[in-house]
Amino acid sequence: MNALYSLLFVFLLVLIPLFGVDAAHLRTFFGVCIPTTAFIIFIVGFAYKVITWGRSAVPFRIPTTGGQFKSFDPEMFPQNKLDCPQTGAQTFFRMVLEVFAFRSLFRNTAVSLHEGKDHPVVAYKSSKWLWLFAITFHYSFFIVALRHLRLFLEPIPFFVHGLEFVDGLLQIGAPTMYLTDVGLVVGVLLLFGRRMINSRVNYISYASDFFPLFLILAVALSGIYMRYYDKVDIIAIKELTMGLVTFHYHVPEAISVSFFVHVFLVSCLMAYFPFSKLMHFPGVFLSPTRNLPNDSRAKHHVNPWNDPNIKPHAYADYEKHFGVPMAEAGLPLDNPENGKAPEEEA
Amino acid sequence: MSDIPKADELFKSIDYNPPATGWMETPVDFSPGNWCYPAKPEKMEYMESKLPGLWGPVREWNPGEEDWKLPANWKEIVVNGFKERLGKFRSLKVFMDICVRCGACADKCHFFIGSGDPKNMPVLRAELMRSVYRGEFTVAGKILSKLTGSRVMEEDVLKEWFIYFYQCTQCRRCSLYCPYGIDTAEMTMMARELMHLVGLNTNWIMEPVSNCNITGNHLGIQPHAFADIVEFMVDDIEEVTGRRVKAPLNEKGHEILFITPSGDVFADPGIYTFMGYLLLFDYLDLDYTMSTYASEGGNFGSFTNNETMKKLNAKMYAEANRLGCKWILGGECGHMWRVVHQYMDTMNADIQGSQMATPKSPITGTVFDTAAATKMLHITEFTADLIKNNKLKLDPSRNDHLKVTFHDSCNPARGMGLLDEPRYVIKNVCNNFYEMPPATIREQTFCCAGGSGLNTDEIMEIRLRGGLPRGNALRHVQEKHGVNTMACICAIDRATLIPLADYWAPGVTITGTHELVANALVLEEGEERKMDMRQEYLPGFEDEEDDWTPPNMEDA
Ligand code: SF4
Ligand code: SF4
Numbered sequence: 001m002n003a004l005y006s007l008l009f010v011f012l013l014v015l016i017p018l019f020g021v022d023a024a025h026l027r028t029f030f031g032v033c034i035p036t037t038a039f040i041i042f043i044v045g046f047a048y049k050v051i052t053w054g055r056s057a058v059p060f061r062i063p064t065t066g067g068q069f070k071s072f073d074p075e076m077f078p079q080n081k082l083d084c085p086q087t088g089a090q091t092f093f094r095m096v097l098e099v100f101a102f103r104s105l106f107r108n109t110a111v112s113l114h115e116g117k118d119h120p121v122v123a124y125k126s127s128k129w130l131w132l133f134a135i136t137f138h139y140s141f142f143i144v145a146l147r148h149l150r151l152f153l154e155p156i157p158f159f160v161h162g163l164e165f166v167d168g169l170l171q172i173g174a175p176t177m178y179l180t181d182v183g184l185v186v187g188v189l190l191l192f193g194r195r196m197i198n199s200r201v202n203y204i205s206y207a208s209d210f211f212p213l214f215l216i217l218a219v220a221l222s223g224i225y226m227r228y229y230d231k232v233d234i235i236a237i238k239e240l241t242m243g244l245v246t247f248h249y250h251v252p253e254a255i256s257v258s259f260f261v262h263v264f265l266v267s268c269l270m271a272y273f274p275f276s277k278l279m280h281f282p283g284v285f286l287s288p289t290r291n292l293p294n295d296s297r298a299k300h301h302v303n304p305w306n307d308p309n310i311k312p313h314a315y316a317d318y319e320k321h322f323g324v325p326m327a328e329a330g331l332p333l334d335n336p337e338n339g340k341a342p343e344e345e346a
Numbered sequence: 347m348s349d350i351p352k353a354d355e356l357f358k359s360i361d362y363n364p365p366a367t368g369w370m371e372t373p374v375d376f377s378p379g380n381w382c383y384p385a386k387p388e389k390m391e392y393m394e395s396k397l398p399g400l401w402g403p404v405r406e407w408n409p410g411e412e413d414w415k416l417p418a419n420w421k422e423i424v425v426n427g428f429k430e431r432l433g434k435f436r437s438l439k440v441f442m443d444i445c446v447r448c449g450a451c452a453d454k455c456h457f458f459i460g461s462g463d464p465k466n467m468p469v470l471r472a473e474l475m476r477s478v479y480r481g482e483f484t485v486a487g488k489i490l491s492k493l494t495g496s497r498v499m500e501e502d503v504l505k506e507w508f509i510y511f512y513q514c515t516q517c518r519r520c521s522l523y524c525p526y527g528i529d530t531a532e533m534t535m536m537a538r539e540l541m542h543l544v545g546l547n548t549n550w551i552m553e554p555v556s557n558c559n560i561t562g563n564h565l566g567i568q569p570h571a572f573a574d575i576v577e578f579m580v581d582d583i584e585e586v587t588g589r590r591v592k593a594p595l596n597e598k599g600h601e602i603l604f605i606t607p608s609g610d611v612f613a614d615p616g617i618y619t620f621m622g623y624l625l626l627f628d629y630l631d632l633d634y635t636m637s638t639y640a641s642e643g644g645n646f647g648s649f650t651n652n653e654t655m656k657k658l659n660a661k662m663y664a665e666a667n668r669l670g671c672k673w674i675l676g677g678e679c680g681h682m683w684r685v686v687h688q689y690m691d692t693m694n695a696d697i698q699g700s701q702m703a704t705p706k707s708p709i710t711g712t713v714f715d716t717a718a719a720t721k722m723l724h725i726t727e728f729t730a731d732l733i734k735n736n737k738l739k740l741d742p743s744r745n746d747h748l749k750v751t752f753h754d755s756c757n758p759a760r761g762m763g764l765l766d767e768p769r770y771v772i773k774n775v776c777n778n779f780y781e782m783p784p785a786t787i788r789e790q791t792f793c794c795a796g797g798s799g800l801n802t803d804e805i806m807e808i809r810l811r812g813g814l815p816r817g818n819a820l821r822h823v824q825e826k827h828g829v830n831t832m833a834c835i836c837a838i839d840r841a842t843l844i845p846l847a848d849y850w851a852p853g854v855t856i857t858g859t860h861e862l863v864a865n866a867l868v869l870e871e872g873e874e875r876k877m878d879m880r881q882e883y884l885p886g887f888e889d890e891e892d893d894w895t896p897p898n899m900e901d902a
Contacts, residue, residue, distance in 0.1 A: 056436040064521040066789045069763030072714045077766040084763040105525045111453040120357040122818040124785040201449040203364035207493035275486045283444030288437045289527035297720045301692045312660035313559045322569045329570035331596050
């Protein structure tokens with residue numbers, strides 16, 4: 001149901017520019033106003049969210065440790081520097097692997113129950129599917145996004161050319177098919193399929209989990225359609241995009257409607273981004289269980305809201321309370337008076 | 347325990363397929379056995395007098411009844427408390443926003459593995475809170491509600507929290523696998539803080555908390571009784587070894603203050619571990635004292651709220667200062683060590699006395715820079731260093747009747763990274779050591795299912811279900827290698843693993859690591875040990891039961 005709603009909603013989004021652009025004066029609206037606004041929403045929303053996260057305190061160092069810590073004898077008990085970092089540099093590498101290689105996900109296992117010979121067996125096997133799907137999807141998306149830089153930069157940076165070259169290495173079709181275009185579509189479909197087929201993941205999926213998948217799929221498909229089937233006028237598009245970044249807005253006549261569909265969907269994605277789970281992208285950098293070194297026993301850290309007025313139950317009160325039996329048991333007392341039974345006091 | 351199903355029946359009842367109804371529509375089962383009893387009013391009155399404003403109205407109430415007697419403005423309190431904590435803990439704020447519901451954590455929780463209840467999937471456990479966050483604090487959630495999985499705070503929601511946040515042992519296994527490190531344990535802690543604000547609590551946590559504050563330990567053992575118990579153990583050690591060990595209590599002017607969870611003083615088999623400490627320290631002629639005032643390492647406050655955690659932890663430094671100790675040596679305990687490692691210095695460094703210094707072993711001279719801030723050393727670090735420097739004469743063959751495996755306690759494993767030291771110690775005092783399967787040990791270790799204040803018989807079936815992964819791994823090495831002993835470094839483990847092993851791997855006994863050390867420790871040249879620390883005769887000496895005299899008498 002949630003998947004269906006999301007799908008319908010994305011269809012509606014596609015229809016808007018399809019019909020909207022036909023009215024000539026809306027070309028500027030869809031070509032300039034919408035993307036600019038969406039971009040502003042994206043930047044402001046993104047920054048706002050990250051700043052609000054940043055404003056919340058990190059009172060304690062709570063890294064989740066995934067291996068041996070730095071011991072008193074690092075040779076006998078070698079530290080797992082990546083999963084149990086103790087210094088800033090080690091933590092940095094932990095984060096790099098997390099962000100670029102999805103390391104925690106790589107660890108994933110799947111549990112299953114079996115009837116053993118005479119007792120039950122719980123089995124765990126490595127399960128790297130999610131890692132594979134996710135990495136296909138994210139890297140494809142990332143490279144596709146980078147490739148788009150050529151529309152916004154003049155001269156086109158060398159690495160963008162490099163990316164395009166490697167990405168199109170297989171030289172299939174004309175224009176050359178990009179591997180990442182395929183990767184992106186396949187990645188989304190795999191993630192979607194997993195969400196449908198795995199009953200547990202399906203159970204926890206909301207419309208807000210399906211919607212971004214369909215939206216990104218629509219973005220990808222519209223882009224592919226534009227490039228491979230509609231064969232849009234790239235020169236004209238670059239004119240428009242360069243206009244956007246240099247604030248000289250101009251919408252050339254040669255641009256066909258498929259471009260506006262693509263741009264509109266991208267705009268929706270940008271505007272939706274800061275309010276959704278897509279914020280896991282900046283969030284992964286801010287996760288206190290991953291981005292802190294495990295050094296809180298060795299180094300002092302400050303909790304900004306630590307309350308110095310919280311004091312332990314005073315020993316003096318303890319001794320007053322238990323002084324008599326303590327004295328009888330031969331335990332030393334700070335104040336011998338406490339050891340006297342009340343009737344002796346007289 | 348009579349109405350608890352047999353192991354194979356229980357196993358057959360586990361179904362990993364979620365129900366047909368959505369999770370928000372699936373009602374929660376409030377029948378007895380699904381919850382722990384609420385705290386006795388006098389305990390709450392006491393805590394309210396010590397840390398006012400954190401505990402909600404003191405009252406008698408029953409989770410099985412319709413009316414939980416919440417304060418009239420309960421919703422306001424919870425929502426405001428939630429807001430406050432979003433500002434105080436970035437972990438909470440970030441974790442509320444970034445979960446993508448990928449489900450990588452779903453089958454990592456022992457409670458899910460043993461129950462199949464989807465609300466025990468960490469992601470859904472956290473959604474119980476996130477849904478409210480979205481419904482109360484985000485624009486999208488307010489407008490789109492159901493589509494984004496949002497809902498507002500209602501009494502049913504709060505009641506659901508009570509069930510499921512007291513079905514999380516804060517073991518952090520889920521956090522290890524989450525691509526963003528989302529730590530459901532952290533959210534459980536926050537949810538519990540919020541529930542405390544409106545007086546939802548459990549006696550199994552609050553009675554220990556209040557006891558810790560008054561008497562110094564969670565069992566409420568008064569100082570003279572504590573001294574008596576220690577004396578008994580000294581007698582028992584003499585019975586086993588012929589040596590009368592020192593057991594200094596509340597003495598000033600010693601270098602080291604030793605603090606261990608009081609479970610080791612009171613309950614079987616922890617007491618054997620405690621005897622192990624005493625024997626080891628006497629053997630070393632260690633300049634140390636214990637304290638009746640700071641006679642609890644386990645921090646039950648960490649199961650309630652930050653304030654209480656801090657208050658209970660603070661007495662360790664306070665006592666070190668009063669007695670003039672330079673550093674603190676800590677016994678085998680799980681939660682105590684998570685608190686010591688991750689929180690202690692940050693919370694309480696300001697009361698650390700100037701006499702305190704970085705721990706330095708008086709026997710080997712090793713300086714433990716890893717503990718430079720807290721001034722507190724884990725006993726397995728201390729002992730591993732002794733063994734490495736050849737300061738202990740050990741006869742591991744005295745443990746030959748034991749085939750040992752090691753259970754990594756969650757907190758030292760995933761909250762600290764203490765994995766190799768205990769293994770090193772065990773391997774040096776036992777000849778037969780076998781690891782459980784890799785997916786169930788070290789950082790992937792499975793909880794005993796009784797941590798974070800859940801080790802009560804009221805929820806025995808839940809505990810046994812949660813104990814399935816650990817119990818099953820244990821059963822595996824029991825069959826494969828004949829393992830008959832599981833060592834651990836946590837006092838809660840020593841209590842909770844016993845019913846777990848009886849149920850899932852009958853025949854395996856539970857022991858602390860320093861009990862094994864004490865068994866192997868050769869006190870003097872040619873010393874012959876006829877029984878182990880449990881006063882059970884070692885193989886070959888069984889027939890001596892009738893006319894046994896302590897070895898030192900034989901010499902005379
Ligand atoms: S693994 Fe992390 S991101 Fe994935 S569902 Fe669990 S908590 Fe959410
Ligand atoms: S912290 Fe442990 S008990 Fe709690 S949800 Fe995660 S895995 Fe389950």
